[in-house]
Amino acid sequence: MTPLALGPWPRVGLVFGGFAVAIWLLAMLERRIGEPVRRFYDSNERWAFPSSFMLFIVGGAAVVPAFSDKVQIELAFIVGVFALLSLGLNVVVGFAGLLDLGYVAFFAIGAYTMGVLSNAGPIQIPWDLSMWQVLPAAVAITLLAGFLLGAPTLRLRGDYLAIVTLGFGEIVRIVAQNLEPVTRGSKGIIGIPPPKVPFEGTPFAVDNPTPFYLTTFAFLLIMILVIRRLNHSRVGRYWAAIREDEVAAEAMGVPTLKYKLWAFAIGASTSGFAGVIYASRVGFISPESFQLITSITILAMVVLGGLGSIAGALVGAAIIQMVPEVLRSLPAQVQDARYLIFGAILVAMMIFRPQGVIPSRRRAAELKGEVMEAGVTAMPGEAPPADVIREPISGEEGT
Amino acid sequence: MPDWGTCLGSELQFRVVGGLSTGSIYALIALGYTLVYGVLQLINFAHSEVFMSGILAGMLFLNVFAGGDQTVAPFLFVVAFLPTMAAAAGVAVALERVAYRPLRRRGASRLAYLISAIGASFFMSNLVLLWRGREFENFPRSIDPAPLFNIGRVPIQTADIVVLIVMVIMMVGLDRFVQRTRTGKGIRAVAQDVETAGLMGVDINRMVTITFVIGGMLAGAAGLLYGLKFGVMRFDIGFLPGIKAFTAAVLGGIGNIRGAMLGGMTLGLMESIGAGCFGNAWKDVIAFVLLVGVLMFRPTGILGEGVGQKA
Numbered sequence: 001m002t003p004l005a006l007g008p009w010p011r012v013g014l015v016f017g018g019f020a021v022a023i024w025l026l027a028m029l030e031r032r033i034g035e036p037v038r039r040f041y042d043s044n045e046r047w048a049f050p051s052s053f054m055l056f057i058v059g060g061a062a063v064v065p066a067f068s069d070k071v072q073i074e075l076a077f078i079v080g081v082f083a084l085l086s087l088g089l090n091v092v093v094g095f096a097g098l099l100d101l102g103y104v105a106f107f108a109i110g111a112y113t114m115g116v117l118s119n120a121g122p123i124q125i126p127w128d129l130s131m132w133q134v135l136p137a138a139v140a141i142t143l144l145a146g147f148l149l150g151a152p153t154l155r156l157r158g159d160y161l162a163i164v165t166l167g168f169g170e171i172v173r174i175v176a177q178n179l180e181p182v183t184r185g186s187k188g189i190i191g192i193p194p195p196k197v198p199f200e201g202t203p204f205a206v207d208n209p210t211p212f213y214l215t216t217f218a219f220l221l222i223m224i225l226v227i228r229r230l231n232h233s234r235v236g237r238y239w240a241a242i243r244e245d246e247v248a249a250e251a252m253g254v255p256t257l258k259y260k261l262w263a264f265a266i267g268a269s270t271s272g273f274a275g276v277i278y279a280s281r282v283g284f285i286s287p288e289s290f291q292l293i294t295s296i297t298i299l300a301m302v303v304l305g306g307l308g309s310i311a312g313a314l315v316g317a318a319i320i321q322m323v324p325e326v327l328r329s330l331p332a333q334v335q336d337a338r339y340l341i342f343g344a345i346l347v348a349m350m351i352f353r354p355q356g357v358i359p360s361r362r363r364a365a366e367l368k369g370e371v372m373e374a375g376v377t378a379m380p381g382e383a384p385p386a387d388v389i390r391e392p393i394s395g396e397e398g399t
Numbered sequence: 400m401p402d403w404g405t406c407l408g409s410e411l412q413f414r415v416v417g418g419l420s421t422g423s424i425y426a427l428i429a430l431g432y433t434l435v436y437g438v439l440q441l442i443n444f445a446h447s448e449v450f451m452s453g454i455l456a457g458m459l460f461l462n463v464f465a466g467g468d469q470t471v472a473p474f475l476f477v478v479a480f481l482p483t484m485a486a487a488a489g490v491a492v493a494l495e496r497v498a499y500r501p502l503r504r505r506g507a508s509r510l511a512y513l514i515s516a517i518g519a520s521f522f523m524s525n526l527v528l529l530w531r532g533r534e535f536e537n538f539p540r541s542i543d544p545a546p547l548f549n550i551g552r553v554p555i556q557t558a559d560i561v562v563l564i565v566m567v568i569m570m571v572g573l574d575r576f577v578q579r580t581r582t583g584k585g586i587r588a589v590a591q592d593v594e595t596a597g598l599m600g601v602d603i604n605r606m607v608t609i610t611f612v613i614g615g616m617l618a619g620a621a622g623l624l625y626g627l628k629f630g631v632m633r634f635d636i637g638f639l640p641g642i643k644a645f646t647a648a649v650l651g652g653i654g655n656i657r658g659a660m661l662g663g664m665t666l667g668l669m670e671s672i673g674a675g676c677f678g679n680a681w682k683d684v685i686a687f688v689l690l691v692g693v694l695m696f697r698p699t700g701i702l703g704e705g706v707g708q709k710a
Contacts, residue, residue: 099513152695159442160694162513163645167687170642178680243510292638296521303514340525346518350511351501 073209075325080216081278083317086301087223087310088270093299094308094360095231096263097243098154099162102169103298106142106268108176108290110275113138115189115285122184130196131280135273142272146265154260169295176287188286192279212281219277220314223270228310230266239263240308293339300342303349306356315358406675412553414671420559420628422667423566427621428644429651429659430573431491431614437590437654438610441509444516445498447641448523449491449615451634453622455527456486458538458632465539476541479623487619491611494519500604528634535633538626562624569617570660576613577656586610590654639683643670646690652700661701 085107092100115121117134129137153164176183183189194204195215203211230236238259241249250256279285297320305316324338349356406414428450435443460482464471498519502511542561546554577583588596589606597603625640626632643666651662666686674682693700 093510097508097510099510099517101517152691156694156698158509159513160649160698162444162517163442163642164687164691164694167642167646167690171684171687174681174684296517299514299517307510336529337525340522340529343518343520343522343525347498347515347522350507350515350518351498354507354511 070207070209073213075322077209077213077216077281079318079321080213080220081274082298082301082321083220083314084216084223084274084277085271085298086305086313086317087220087227088267088274089298090302090305090308090310090313091227091230091239091263091270092267093302094306094313095236095239095243096260097158097239098260098264099158100165100264100267101162101292101295101299102165102167102172103267103271104290104292104294105165105169105172106145106271107275107278107294108172108285108287109142109145110138110272111279111285111289112176112183112189112275113141113272114276114279115192116182118193118280120192121182121189122180123182130193131276132195135276138272138276139269142275143265143269145272146268147261149268150261150264154257154264166292169290169292173287173290176290183287186287188284188288190284192283192285194280194283206283209281212277216277219273223273224310224314227266231308231310235259235262296339296346297342300345304345304357306359307354309356309358309360312356312358312360316356319357403676406672410675411672412551414675415668416550416553416555416559418668418671419664420562420667421671422647422664423562424621424625424628424663425640425644425647425667426660426663427566427569427617427624428640429648429663430570430656431618432645432648433651433653433656433659434586434610434614436648438586438607439499439503441499441512442516442645443494443614444513445494445520445523446491446614446618447637447644448520449487449494449637450618450622450625450641450644451524451527451637452490453483453487453619454538454626454632454636455531455622456619457483457623457626458536461539461541461626469537469539471539471541473541476623476627480620483623484616484619487622488612488615490523491615491618492608494523495608495611503607524634524637531632531634533634535631538630538632540630542627558628562628565620565624566660569620570656573613573617574656582606582609643686646686646693648700649690649698650693650700652702655700655702658700658702665701 085103089100089103092098092103112121114131114134116123117125117129117137118131119125119128149165149168153161177186179185194202194206194212196202197204231239238249238254241252241254242256242260246256301316301320302313303316304319305312305314320342428446431446431449432443435441435446457479460479461471461475464475498515499512502515542557544556544558547557547560548555577586585596585601585606586609588599588601589603593603596606621640625636644663647662647666648659649662650666651658651660666689669689670682670685673685677685
């Protein structure tokens with residue numbers, strides 16, 4: 001019997017209670033969060049509604065297991081994993097403005113680290129490591145991988161980074177395919193163990209997705225907090241400066257390479273983190289799971305939600321993961337068109353609504369300025385500015 | 400451990416022939432990247448799908464004439480260049496109109512272009528997936544696969560010769576066009592300084608469209624040659640040649656037309672010889688490692704003119 005196999009209402013109470021305790025603990029431990037929370041409700045009416053709304057969403061997500069069947073919780077778990085991924089990619093693409101098209105590579109590295117270090121692969125290591133111990137190792141390894149890939153390429157223009165990361169994603173997949181002594185090639189690694197707990201009757205059972213969901217959800221909350229704080233710190237302002245005009249940022253004394261590298265590595269380690277959780281739930285990984293298509297899907301999540309918007313990244317992940325499930329009753333033809341639609345989303349969003357569904361406030365202001373001053377604020381090396389200037393001269397195709 | 404004696408010795412001559420003919424195809428695709436980069440300073444990520452549409456168009460055209468044995472007369476293959484290049488050029492122009500021009504008009508950021516481009520690329524390949532399905536399709540055979548003659552011990556196939564000849568014709572033609580014609584001058588002017596070119600009365604939009612048309616035509620020709628040489632077609636077949644051709648363009652010096660040719664040949668050779676030394680499974684990694692290496696040590700490429708650096 002698992003600890004969570006209670007009736008539905010006690011379960012709701014348990015989860016809500018745990019949730020309240022967690023919030024309270026957080027507010028106690030972190031005064032800088034506790035203070036504003038109190039102040040929101042006291043003085044700042046503008047914030048009272050959105051913050052209550054967020055609390056409602058978070059609370060609602062926390063009690064999902066109480067109301068759902070296993071299939072739905074499993075789906076919620078996958079959404080959680082992808083929310084972690086899109087959150088991490090959002091740091092790279094949305095905050096720092098670096099296009100990473102091989103993001104799934106770090107996910108794969110994290111997952112394979114879990115597979116190998118938990119002794120599920122062909123290599124046996126002398127320790128018996130559980131997911132909790134592999135997690136920091138995997139984060140360190142993906143962080144390092146991010147640095148190693150970023151250091152040579154981040155010196156160059158963004159276009160190069162995009163194509164190098166695209167290539168890197170393929171390299172990692174091909175290596176996983178060919179390095180049979182470590183990864184067992186295309187057969188994949190089977191039987192990756194779930195997380196261990198220090199008491200009898202582990203809740204992390206194959207037929208019980210709830211603890212995995214709640215773990216992912218807790219990690220997600222922590223990551224949201226960390227990334228939010230980073231974005232609102234000096235580092236986040238550096239990122240915005242780099243994204244908007246790298247030369248100007250450099251001239252203003254921003255160590256651009258260093259902070260680009262950090263954004264890249266933080267994104268990479270978040271992805272590796274998600275990879276570990278994913279591997280330990282699914283129990284089976286093979287190169288097939290880490291294709292380019294996944295990188296593009298995550299990018300579509302970030303772009304749809306809104307570049308640079310944390311809430312956007314979460315909503316984007318939820319929409320893109322859940323819509324296909326909702327559409328399951330539709331004919332197979334529509335199902336197959338999923339990736340076609342993702343591609344169309346990327347183009348259409350860039351043309352019609354580059355700020356995304358839930359725009360970040362800072363970004364929205366910038367994008368607005370961009371339209372108004374097009375042609376005047378063009379940056380060096382930027383693609384040619386708007387045709388505002390040129391059209392009358394060329395005498396054709398006036399806007 | 401690779402057997403250096405074999406792969407750099409007795410096998411080398413076979414590898415060189417294969418490398419040169421694959422390299423020619425890379426070079427033709429690389430030209431599309433380099434031309435667009437020269438004019439717009441942006442990597443046309445969807446170019447690999449323009450190439451794929453070339454293979455598809457060539458296959459569809461030749462299928463009309465192919466009998467039950469999947470073969471067509473060689474002269475039809477020559478005729479096929481016309482519709483294939485036209486189709487690929489059409490795809491390239493449509494791509495520019497839909498995915499790039501609205502952004503150019505708005506003066507969008509570089510990131511927006513890249514995202515739009517990757518989205519367009521994904522859209523196109525999945526469109527073909529929906530239409531043609533997941534299976535490999537046979538590209539109709541038009542030329543006898545038996546070797547035409549031998550150089551030393553190496554059999555030379557007609558396809559290899561055709562690929563080389565077409566590549567040289569296209570390359571010389573393009574070079575003449577860009578260097579000698581009035582339109583070519585306009586393209587070079589836009590590549591050099593888009594503002595000033597506009598002020599001097601060059602029609603920027605027209606030049607951009609022409610650039611995409613030329614890039615598309617070359618990619619279409621490359622697609623047809625790819626079909627001739629490898630004989631298969633599938634929705635995702637453009638991806639690897641596309642990314643390798645980009646590597647070739649960077650290797651030669653992006654924005655440089657002769658560099659694209661040099662880079663294509665170099666990459667084709669290195670890949671072919673490397674595959675011999677490290678095994679076929681690692682073949683695709685070679686190009687990527689080379690790309691990262693070039694970007695680290697000489698981002699401007701072999702013939703580059705200092706455009707590779709940031710901003």
